[in-house]
Each structure stands twice: as C-alpha cells, then as structure tokens.
Amino acid sequence: EVQLVESGGGLVQPGGSLRLSCAASGFTFSSYDMHWVRQATGKSLEWVSTIGTAGDTYYSDSVKGRFTISRENAKNSLYLQMNSLRAGDTAVYFCARMSFDFLIGYMDVWGKGTTVTVSS
Amino acid sequence: DIQMTQSPSSLSASVGDRVTITCRASQTIRNYLNWYQLKPGKAPKLLIYTASSLQSGVPSRFSGSGSGTDFTLTISTLQPEDFATYYCQQTYTSPGYTFGQGTKLEIK
Numbered sequence: 396e397v398q399l400v401e402s403g404g405g406l407v408q409p410g411g412s413l414r415l416s417c418a419a420s421g422f423t424f425s426s427y428d429m430h431w432v433r434q435a436t437g438k439s440l441e442w443v444s445t446i447g448t449a450g451d452t453y454y455s456d457s458v459k460g461r462f463t464i465s466r467e468n469a470k471n472s473l474y475l476q477m478n479s480l481r482a483g484d485t486a487v488y489f490c491a492r493m494s495f496d497f498l499i500g501y502m503d504v505w506g507k508g509t510t511v512t513v514s515s
Numbered sequence: 516d517i518q519m520t521q522s523p524s525s526l527s528a529s530v531g532d533r534v535t536i537t538c539r540a541s542q543t544i545r546n547y548l549n550w551y552q553l554k555p556g557k558a559p560k561l562l563i564y565t566a567s568s569l570q571s572g573v574p575s576r577f578s579g580s581g582s583g584t585d586f587t588l589t590i591s592t593l594q595p596e597d598f599a600t601y602y603c604q605q606t607y608t609s610p611g612y613t614f615g616q617g618t619k620l621e622i623k
Contacts, residue, residue: 399558430610434553439602439614439615439616439617440551440553440559440602440604440614440617441614442610442611442612442613442614445610453610453611455611489558489559491559496564496565496568499546499547499564499565499606500547500606500609500612501549501561501564501565501604501606502549502551502559502561502604503561503564503570505558505559505560505561506558507556507557507558508558
C-alpha cells in the first residue's frame with residue numbers, strides 16, 4: 396500500500412525547534428519530488444517546502460531561512476527541520492508526494508498530518 | 516504570485532443534489548489545476564488533476580472542467596461521504612503552488 400506517515404509534531408515554545416519526519420512506503424521514494432504543506436486551524440492549505448529527486452530545495456517566503464527540508468532515500472524518509480518557530484507556524488503539517496502528467500504536477504499521495512503548536 | 520479564488524466559500528446541499536464549485540486564477544494557468552477533498556483527521560485526497568482528469572479510484576460523480584483562468588468541480592449526485600471541504604490548487608508556478616481558500620460543503 397502506498398502510504399505516507401508523518402511524525403514529530405508537538406507543543407513547542409516560540410523560538411524553539413522541532414523536526415518533523417515523514418515515512419514513505421509502497422513506492423520508490425527516491426523517484427519522487429516531495430513536499431510539506433500545512434494548514435492552520437480555519438485556514439486554507441499552504442505550501443511550505445519542496446525537495447526534488449536531485450536534492451534541490453525550495454521554500455515559501457514565510458519559512459525561508461528558518462526551515463530546512465531534507466530526505467534520506469535509503470530510509471524512505473522526508474524531514475522538515477523547523478527553527479525559530481513562531482505562533483504563526485502553528486498548523487497541521489502534511490507531507491505529500493508529487494506526480495506528473497507530462498509537465499503538470501499534482502500531489503497524489505498525502506499523509507494524515509502531524510500537529511505543531513507553537514505557544515508559551 | 517498567482518491567487519486562486521474559490522466560490523462559494525461554503526455551500527449547503529442535500530444528498531442527491533448536483534453541486535458545482537468554481538475556482539478562478541489571477542492569471543492564466545492553462546490546465547495546471549488540481550482539486551482535493553479534505554476531511555478532519557484524514558489525509559487530503561486528490562480528486563481531479565490537470566483540470567479534468569479523474570484520479571484513479573475516485574467515483575465518476577466527480578468531474579472537473581476549465582482552462583486558462585476559470586475552472587469548475589462538479590459532483591453530479593451528492594453522497595453522504597462527499598460532505599467535506601474542497602480545495603483547488605495551481606501548479607503552474609513551480610514551486611510555490613497555491614491553493615484556493617476552500618469550499619466547505621455541508622448537509623442541508
């Protein structure tokens with residue numbers, strides 16, 4: 396079964412750090428671009444970060460310089476290191492796999508998410 | 516940045532109804548448009564990709580159309596399990612994909 400399972404969320408104080416993990420199974424993890432997407436309570440989905448198959452990384456302006464995405468293909472795992480956390484980072488964080496139809500990308504596999512709460 | 520605007524933001528309907536949700540992009544995105552269904556505590560589910568292609572395993576009552584800036588998601592005959600929140604997403608600008616603000620579909 397193709398599956399993504401996030402972990403590592405929790406309660407952290409402003410300015411603190413947290414590392415999220417996403418375990419992939421059922422597909423060739425190394426062949427896919429992977430993403431982190433978040434959703435704050437009552438808000439829409441927000442793209443956070445992408446890592447390509449070659450290890451190229453991209454970030455939204457809201458997290459650039461504070462978050463680092465990485466992958467470990469040997470362990471079929473995706474990570475998000477989150478530093479200098481702010482209240483505005485409070486959200487459910489999803490990892491997602493991207494597939495392509497010719498050049499058009501779509502996120503076809505998602506995890507159930509892990510909750511990050513930034514509060515004192 | 517490309518802005519995605521969905522309408523309506525919420526919708527009340529009954530089982531068996533036909534429902535249409537629209538999504539408008541602030542500039543042309545050709546057919547780089549996907550639709551997702553979200554339910555609390557569950558993984559988001561891809562319904563439609565490239566504006567009109569039905570994802571494998573998704574019931575045929577879901578359909579998508581449009582190109583350029585205007586897109587629609589239609590549910591032909593609402594089922595109880597369809598009450599959820601729906602999001603459109605553009606992947607024309609890569610990366611930096613943006614989502615619509617969502618449409619919450621509720622039982623009337």
